[in-house]
Amino acid sequence: MRIVRDPQTAEDLAQETYVKTRKALDARPIEHLESYLYQTARNLALDHQRHRKVRDRFEDAGLSAEDLENIPQDIASPEEALIERERQRLFAAALAELPLRARQAWALSHIGGRTYQEIADHLGVSRNTVYNDIKMAMGYCRDALARLERG
Numbered sequence: 001m002r003i004v005r006d007p008q009t010a011e012d013l014a015q016e017t018y019v020k021t022r023k024a025l026d027a028r029p030i031e032h033l034e035s036y037l038y039q040t041a042r043n044l045a046l047d048h049q050r051h052r053k054v055r056d057r058f059e060d061a062g063l064s065a066e067d068l069e070n071i072p073q074d075i076a077s078p079e080e081a082l083i084e085r086e087r088q089r090l091f092a093a094a095l096a097e098l099p100l101r102a103r104q105a106w107a108l109s110h111i112g113g114r115t116y117q118e119i120a121d122h123l124g125v126s127r128n129t130v131y132n133d134i135k136m137a138m139g140y141c142r143d144a145l146a147r148l149e150r151g
Contacts, residue, residue, distance in 0.1 A: 003045035013048060017041040087148060094144035098137055105130050106137040 001010040017040045021030075030036045076084065095103055101123060108114045108122065109130075116134075120127045 003042070004048055009048065010045075013041060013044045016044055020044075087145060090144050090148050091141055094141045095137070098140060099133075101125070102133040102137045105133040109134055 001007065004010050004013065017037060020040055021033075021037055024030060024036070095106065098106070104123060105119050108119045109116070114122070116127050116130045119130045123130065
């Protein structure tokens with residue numbers, strides 16, 4: 001209560017302290033239980049205060065209910081979701097049409113995060129071949145997505 005200065009929050013934190021301590025006791029014996037309880041409660045209260053300061057910095061209590069209701073959700077509209085699914089389908093189809101080595105090089109680079117030299121060693125080709133394969137894959141996929149944009 002001294003740290004959070006709110007009876008309801010102090011109650012919630014006391015309950016959370018109990019739950020954490022109960023779990024800790026199930027896992028192992030605690031030699032100095034009272035000290036453990038005080039330290040857990042203190043840490044939870046300080047964490048709460050820290051989170052509260054961050055929330056206060058970004059929340060504006062001066063907003064009206066109407067203003068809050070007019071904040072757009074951070075989700076795609078059904079139309080945007082459909083377009084994105086279509087883009088992903090075209091992208092996957094474009095990748096599937098590429099030669100196997102170009103698909104592998106692209107995947108190792110863009111999904112696996114490997115360097116061109118690592119890919120070259122893995123595929124048994126030159127670094128320049130990897131560069132050309134990835135360049136071809138990117139161009140092919142870009143063209144496929146551009147066709148979608150044109151309609």
